[in-house]
Amino acid sequence: xxxxxxxxxxxxxxxxPKIVDHDQRRLELVDATWRTIARLxxxxxxxxxxxxxxxxxxxxxxxxxPTKDDLLTFAFGHVFNRTxxxxxxxTAGQSGLVALRLFCVEVLPLDEERINEARxxxxxxxxxxxxxxxxxxxxxxxxxxxxxxxxxLAEARDAGTVTTAVDDAALAGQLLNFLLGAQISAALxxxxxxxxxxxxxxxxxxxxxxx
Amino acid sequence: xxxxxxxxxxxxxxxxPKIVDHDQRRLELVDATWRTIARLxxxxxxxxxxxxxxxxxxxxxxxxxPTKDDLLTFAFGHVFNRTxxxxxxxTAGQSGLVALRLFCVEVLPLDEERINEARxxxxxxxxxxxxxxxxxxxxxxxxxxxxxxxxxLAEARDAGTVTTAVDDAALAGQLLNFLLGAQISAALxxxxxxxxxxxxxxxxxxxxxxx
DNA sequence: CCGTATTCTCTACAAGTATAGAAAATAAAG
DNA sequence: CTTTATTTTCTATACTTGTAGAGAATACGG
Numbered sequence: 001x002x003x004x005x006x007x008x009x010x011x012x013x014x015x016x017p018k019i020v021d022h023d024q025r026r027l028e029l030v031d032a033t034w035r036t037i038a039r040l041x042x043x044x045x046x047x048x049x050x051x052x053x054x055x056x057x058x059x060x061x062x063x064x065x066p067t068k069d070d071l072l073t074f075a076f077g078h079v080f081n082r083t084x085x086x087x088x089x090x091t092a093g094q095s096g097l098v099a100l101r102l103f104c105v106e107v108l109p110l111d112e113e114r115i116n117e118a119r120x121x122x123x124x125x126x127x128x129x130x131x132x133x134x135x136x137x138x139x140x141x142x143x144x145x146x147x148x149x150x151x152x153l154a155e156a157r158d159a160g161t162v163t164t165a166v167d168d169a170a171l172a173g174q175l176l177n178f179l180l181g182a183q184i185s186a187a188l189x190x191x192x193x194x195x196x197x198x199x200x201x202x203x204x205x206x207x208x209x210x211x
Numbered sequence: 212x213x214x215x216x217x218x219x220x221x222x223x224x225x226x227x228p229k230i231v232d233h234d235q236r237r238l239e240l241v242d243a244t245w246r247t248i249a250r251l252x253x254x255x256x257x258x259x260x261x262x263x264x265x266x267x268x269x270x271x272x273x274x275x276x277p278t279k280d281d282l283l284t285f286a287f288g289h290v291f292n293r294t295x296x297x298x299x300x301x302t303a304g305q306s307g308l309v310a311l312r313l314f315c316v317e318v319l320p321l322d323e324e325r326i327n328e329a330r331x332x333x334x335x336x337x338x339x340x341x342x343x344x345x346x347x348x349x350x351x352x353x354x355x356x357x358x359x360x361x362x363x364l365a366e367a368r369d370a371g372t373v374t375t376a377v378d379d380a381a382l383a384g385q386l387l388n389f390l391l392g393a394q395i396s397a398a399l400x401x402x403x404x405x406x407x408x409x410x411x412x413x414x415x416x417x418x419x420x421x422x
Numbered sequence: 423c424c425g426t427a428t429t430c431t432c433t434a435c436a437a438g439t440a441t442a443g444a445a446a447a448t449a450a451a452g
Numbered sequence: 453c454t455t456t457a458t459t460t461t462c463t464a465t466a467c468t469t470g471t472a473g474a475g476a477a478t479a480c481g482g
Contacts, residue, residue, distance in 0.1 A: 057462070122333070179388075184391045208422065
């Protein structure tokens with residue numbers, strides 16, 4: 001009698017047949033979900049289409065995500081986490097205006113990959129309107145972002161690079177809404193359009209802070 | 212033999228039975244669509260549900276909107292037009308910073324009605340991601356808004372109330388994205404929440420312009 | 423009251439969806 | 453090769469949706 005779980009048993013001695021890392025498979029499926037939504041839109045991202053994109057047949061997703069909502073919630077959460085990790089990497093060891101700029105540049109949809117992320121997050125927002133759980137995911141990330149931005153602003157004030165009379169909470173909120181709106185503008189821009197002027201808008205905002 | 216169309220024939224003399232103003236009926240249906248989306252979300256806004264909300268049975272919408280897409284496109288366009296008319300009313304005869312503030316206040320989701328509009332426009336954006344026609348509707352309105360904002364900024368510069376070195380195009384773009392992002396923030400805020408600080412953020416931005 | 427053109431209701435249907443679960447395929451140990 | 457537990461395919465089901473269209477209801481002139 002063997003008590004070992006097959007997935008743990010790489011060098012096992014029981015009648016052990018298969019080795020699929022469920023967690024990694026889930027990430028593969030999330031990636032396929034992401035690609036499908038970016039390519040066809042969320043309305044065409046059916047379980048069948050996602051399975052196909054992942055290279056499987058219809059029912060293969062079931063053992064890893066019992067329902068479609070599980071899959072989507074996990075996928076959305078993963079995109080959020082990935083963005084936050086990227087932000088953490090880029091801003092590590094930085095502070096003040098420099099960190100604030102790096103933060104914004106990382107979030108703004110300035111390249112094809114992040115424009116795709118904008119095409120994912122908008123359907124997420126739409127679902128969140130009528131799904132309190134998803135709305136909470138959004139709000140918690142945004143609280144986190146706001147806190148980071150307020151800290152960077154405070155640091156910049158200490159350094160003397162931010163001198164405006166407008167208070168930090170208002171500035172951070174304004175900047176956050178700007179970042180969110182930029183997702184809309186980028187996702188709905190015509191196919192070939194590269195220049196939305198987001199760089200200039202960000203630089204403009206940062207310039208205004210020093211008044 | 213009678214050649215008059217019954218809908219035109221208010222005082223007719225033919226065997227004329229019914230008087231339904233098709234255009235007004237369409238507006239009623241658009242209103243019911245709007246209410247349904249605001250109440251249940253766009254995913255639950257089926258033809259049946261919309262018809263019910265309008266006080267009709269399933270198939271009654273058909274003569275006025277042959278397909279669901281016709282209904283939705285018309286409904287979205289109508290919300291856009293209504294907003295633009297409201298803006299035109301409020302800013303009529305105004306100019307410069309005053310006009311700019313009135314414009315923004317009219318667009319920002321500061322009351323329950325405009326938070327509902329945010330709950331409508333987000334599903335629209337989502338659909339527009341994969342529907343070039345809808346994307347164009349959005350872009351054309353935004354071009355119009357940008358032009359208006361740039362003009363107000365130019366007027367304010369002439370009046371000396373805007374003195375920043377940041378150029379007007381960047382300012383207008385930044386402000387537009389702020390307005391769009393505010394829709395997201397408001398639509399996903401918790402139910403009871405009244406204060407997002409959008410007023411302060413707008414005032415903060417306008418203050419920064421005078422540097 | 424009757425006739426008539428319009429408006430609306432109701433039922434029906436074809437297409438597509440998520441999901442369930444039986445059966446086949448698979449891969450490694452013995 | 454056989455055994456065994458897992459993984460994947462495949463088919464089936466229950467449900468919802470948009471749409472179509474026949475028929476009933478309606479309202480008004482005569």
